[in-house]
Amino acid sequence: MxxxxxxxxxxxxxxxxxxxxxxxxxxxxxxxxxxxxxxxxxxxxxxxxxxxxxxxxxxxxxxxxxxxxxxxxxxxxxxxxxxxxxxxxxxxxxxxxxxxxxxxxxxxxxxxxxxxxxxxxxxxxxxxxxxxxxxxxxxxxxxxxxxxxxxxxxxxxxxxxxxxxxxxxxxxxxxxxxxxxxxxxxxxxxxxxxxxxxxxxxxxxxxxxxxxxxxxxxxxxxxxxxxxxxxxxxxxxxxxxxxxxxxxxxxxxxxxxxxxxxxxxxxxxxxxxxxxxxxxxxxxxxxxxxxxxxxxxxxxxxxxxxxxxxxxxxxxxxxxxxxxxxxxxxxxxxxxxLTTSSSPFCAHHILLRLEVSPLDKRAEVEVTLLTGNEETEHRFRLQTDVTVYQKVLAHPAALCEISSIRLKNTGARLYRQGDIHIKSVCVSELPQPRHEEPLCVNHIDIRRGVPWSHDFVQVCGTL
Structure with a gap:
């Protein structure tokens, strides 16, 4: 044996x-x-x-x-x-x-x-x-x-x-x-x-x-x-x-x-x-x-x-x-x-979609979703030959409860892209309901190391 x-x-x-x-x-x-x-x-x-x-x-x-x-x-x-x-x-x-x-x-x-x-x-x-x-x-x-x-x-x-x-x-x-x-x-x-x-x-x-x-x-x-x-x-x-x-x-x-x-x-x-x-x-x-x-x-x-x-x-x-x-x-x-680490284990499936302008160098963008005192973070490693990125995340709250989104260009090395133009960043919930539109922010320029944030004004059931 x-x-x-x-x-x-x-x-x-x-x-x-x-x-x-x-x-x-x-x-x-x-x-x-x-x-x-x-x-x-x-x-x-x-x-x-x-x-x-x-x-x-x-x-x-x-x-x-x-x-x-x-x-x-x-x-x-x-x-x-x-x-x-x-x-x-x-x-x-x-x-x-x-x-x-x-x-x-x-x-x-x-x-x-x-x-x-x-x-x-x-x-x-x-x-x-x-x-x-x-x-x-x-x-x-x-x-x-x-x-x-x-x-x-x-x-x-x-x-x-x-x-x-x-x-x-x-x-x-x-x-x-x-x-x-x-x-x-x-x-x-x-x-x-x-x-x-x-x-x-x-x-x-x-x-x-x-x-x-x-x-x-x-x-x-x-x-x-x-x-x-x-x-x-x-x-x-x-x-x-x-x-x-x-x-x-x-x-x-x-x-x-x-x-x-x-x-x-x-x-x-x-x-x-x-x-x-x-x-x-x-x-x-x-x-x-x-x-x-x-x-x-x-x-x-x-x-x-x-x-x-x-x-x-x-x-x-x-x-x-x-x-x-x-x-x-x-x-x-x-x-x-996706589940959380403890009971009741439930999580909302949030689809994060990022579209960027073509890059000369590799880059990294940190995206954070905030709901009250809770937040979900994900880092996208951007390549020069890809412009659209998607990821499903486990978030503690529903889409309509997300209060703000924060972006940060975390590429600190010299060979990383300096400024990044983000055509759009969209957040939606899975399975995608027919009546609910994704939350999107368009045309964002983020410089290396300088965070950017946007607040969503919404109430559940009245999107």
């Missing part, structure tokens, strides 16, 4: 080592709350070779105290499960030995705040611990066991289209195989940064793909490391290109010290999909994606609208088909969006 392969395997063994909380609170009412299994070493040895899949039920009647739920409890009059409500099924992924998924309760409660539903947590900790390559061998068996429970629920009146699976990392492929077993009749699957190692080159039968449910979506945040880099759903949201997430720590010495990529890179990027999804469920602000062939084209402003979806851009959350109105739903549509 190559050193890089060993490093990846070891990283996977360590990846989820953050402080833990229970899947359900430790409080006791009349009955003790059900808990996710633990896998300390002595327990793992006792259960070696056993999957020991169990299910925990959370509803609005017991959001803090999970109820044990399996085939014997289906139809039980003491169960909080309601067949008339939709059912959310949470499937965790790989777990390091001795670690429980700390986010289960948070995700379940976010789902319950957004919708009155049954939330079923699939606990396959025993099968999901130890070496990653061995864990991957278990995921289809887990899916088979889940399918038995789904069959039982169907007998009690649940419809397949009422099931929404939310799979995290390897759990996304577990959900996908459940969908395969039911021939794609499951209502919806959401893959949160679906696992990439051992799945990128796998057959569609063996990984999540659009045929696994009536609607499949995926959120990609770590596609260069633990997540998968290819589209696997009807709609695939690539946040910040699907790789390096805003606010996640990186180090040039990461390859020398293994713990740096584990804590500062892998956990932050890989788990960002989960945190963004939970934030979207809270409904603070829309997280909207724009279809484009590549992240580079998106950043260069080559993709301005959502025409492929009849003008309705897909959004992360619980909207039916992510808000897409087209029928049939296109498959493997890449959509891109």
């Amino acid at each position: 190559l050193w890089e392969d060993k490093a990846i395997l070891l990283s996977i063994l360590l990846v989820y080592s953050s402080p833990q909380t229970l899947a359900a609170g430790e409080k006791l009412d009349d009955v003790q709350c059900a808990e996710i299994n633990n896998t300390r070493w002595h327990e793992y040895r006792q259960n070696m070779g056993k999957l020991e899949v169990q299910y925990l039920l959370l509803t609005r009647k017991n959001p803090d105290c999970a109820q044990r739920f399996d085939q014997d409890y289906v139809g039980n009059t003491t169960s909080y499960f309601n067949t008339s409500r939709p059912t959310k099924v949470i499937v965790h992924g790989y777990r390091a030995l001795g670690r429980k998924p700390s986010w289960v309760t948070d995700l379940a409660q976010a789902l319950l705040r957004a919708q009155d539903a049954n939330v079923v947590v699939v606990d396959w900790i025993y099968g999901a611990s130890f070496a990653y390559n061995l864990v991957v061998q278990n995921y289809k068996e887990v899916a088979l066991q889940i399918s038995v429970l789904i069959n039982q629920l169907q007998k009690h009146g649940c419809k397949l289209e009422s099931f929404h699976f939310i799979g995290i990392s390897l759990g996304a492929h577990v959900a996908g195989f459940v969908g395969t077993l039911f021939e794609g009749r499951i209502g919806r699957i959401t893959g949160l940064d679906p696992a990439g190692p051992m799945f990128k080159d796998a057959d569609v039968f063996d990984r999540l793909d659009p045929t696994d449910a009536l609607f499949v979506e995926a959120i990609h945040t770590d596609s260069d490391y633990f997540g998968i880099s290819i589209p696997v759903g009807h709609v695939d949201f690539f946040l910040n290109g699907g790789m390096d997430q805003a606010g996640c720590v990186r180090s040039r010495f990461a390859s020398m010290f293994l713990l740096f990529p584990v804590y500062g890179y892998v956990i932050c990027d890989h788990m960002r999909a989960l945190h963004v999804y939970m934030s979207a469920l809270n409904g603070t602000c829309p997280l909207m994606g724009i279809p484009c062939s590549s992240y580079e084209d998106f950043l260069q402003g080559s993709c301005l609208d959502c025409g492929v979806f009849k003008g309705r851009c897909p959004v992360i959350g619980l909207k039916e088909n992510s808000g897409i109105a087209t029928s049939p739903i296109p498959e493997k549509q890449k959509v891109f969006l």
Whole structure:
């Protein structure tokens, strides 16, 4: 095995080592709350070779105290499960030995705040611990066991289209195989940064793909490391290109010290999909994606609208088909969006367009957009053979809230252009609404080192 392969395997063994909380609170009412299994070493040895899949039920009647739920409890009059409500099924992924998924309760409660539903947590900790390559061998068996429970629920009146699976990392492929077993009749699957190692080159039968449910979506945040880099759903949201997430720590010495990529890179990027999804469920602000062939084209402003979806851009959350109105739903549509470094992660996509007169020498222009006390800055490196430049930026406020724009010729070296004539600088918001005109300033001369600014007088809704 190559050193890089060993490093990846070891990283996977360590990846989820953050402080833990229970899947359900430790409080006791009349009955003790059900808990996710633990896998300390002595327990793992006792259960070696056993999957020991169990299910925990959370509803609005017991959001803090999970109820044990399996085939014997289906139809039980003491169960909080309601067949008339939709059912959310949470499937965790790989777990390091001795670690429980700390986010289960948070995700379940976010789902319950957004919708009155049954939330079923699939606990396959025993099968999901130890070496990653061995864990991957278990995921289809887990899916088979889940399918038995789904069959039982169907007998009690649940419809397949009422099931929404939310799979995290390897759990996304577990959900996908459940969908395969039911021939794609499951209502919806959401893959949160679906696992990439051992799945990128796998057959569609063996990984999540659009045929696994009536609607499949995926959120990609770590596609260069633990997540998968290819589209696997009807709609695939690539946040910040699907790789390096805003606010996640990186180090040039990461390859020398293994713990740096584990804590500062892998956990932050890989788990960002989960945190963004939970934030979207809270409904603070829309997280909207724009279809484009590549992240580079998106950043260069080559993709301005959502025409492929009849003008309705897909959004992360619980909207039916992510808000897409087209029928049939296109498959493997890449959509891109920029996010901020912290919750609620929403940003406005601002297209900055700069047109300059031909230059004799290279130059550099710094453009700053200001809204109140917040600002967004970008530097254009100007070439002698290019006159038009575009860039999509993440700005904290909408176009109508931008109060001013500031330009500065930052070329300080002698070989840089002295004076620059800017034919126009325009600011618009994506996706471009038909009724909203871009903010433009024309014919500006800026000297080296001398800042120039312009104030916009506008009020949102009265442009």
